[in-house]
Amino acid sequence: MAMKVFGQPMSTNVARVLVCLEEVGAKYEVVPVDFATAEHKSPEHTSRNPFGQVPALQDGDLVLFESRAISRYVLRKNSSELLKEGSLADSARVDVWLEVESHHFDRPMAVIIYQCLVLPVYFGGKTDEKVVEENLETLRKTFQVYEDRLSRSTYLAGDFISLADLSHFPTAYYLLATPHAGMLDEFPRVKAWIDGVLARPAVVKVIEMMKASA
């Protein structure tokens, strides 16, 4: 029976799971969850994700939530090289940079995306430029670390692409859609790395799904 992913592809955390499913060629079905009617807070969905968020994944009688944990499950189930689990050291480096993505990249980026894209486009609100500037400063510090790292290895965890790199794609894609894409010109290696990740066939396919669900 095909796996079910609950949530809309335009959501960065849902897209993170979808790219892993595409990378391993898994059969899956996307089951939209309607935020407009607060379906994500319904008893049915909170039984899948107690925080009332998307994504959730159902694989037979296994139900998971938290996109990075779901991503690891999908890749591990398919013995994907994207986890580098044949090497203790390499797989630990993948974990390190996946944590970095979650705490040092996604955190400021979530605010920048909300302020620059979600608030004006979906709620007709006004971007708080001061809040954006504060989070851009945090993001610059993160990118300084990435720029240095990428001067020593082709990808974040080593000279191999991994989930740590792919996990960045949804939020990086939206950064390019904000008025602040130009900040990447200060970090040429980061910009080239993002361009490479965004050109990956599985990523290109999920970006099409993100656009179609927006």
Ligand SMILES: N[C@@H](CCC(=O)N[C@@H](CSO)C(=O)NCC(=O)O)C(=O)O
């Ligand atoms: N750490 C979790 C975050 C999920 C999340 O914030 N999902 C958002 C949509 S994607 O930006 C969501 O469901 N927001 C609605 C809400 O929080 O009520 C994960 O990685 O799965």
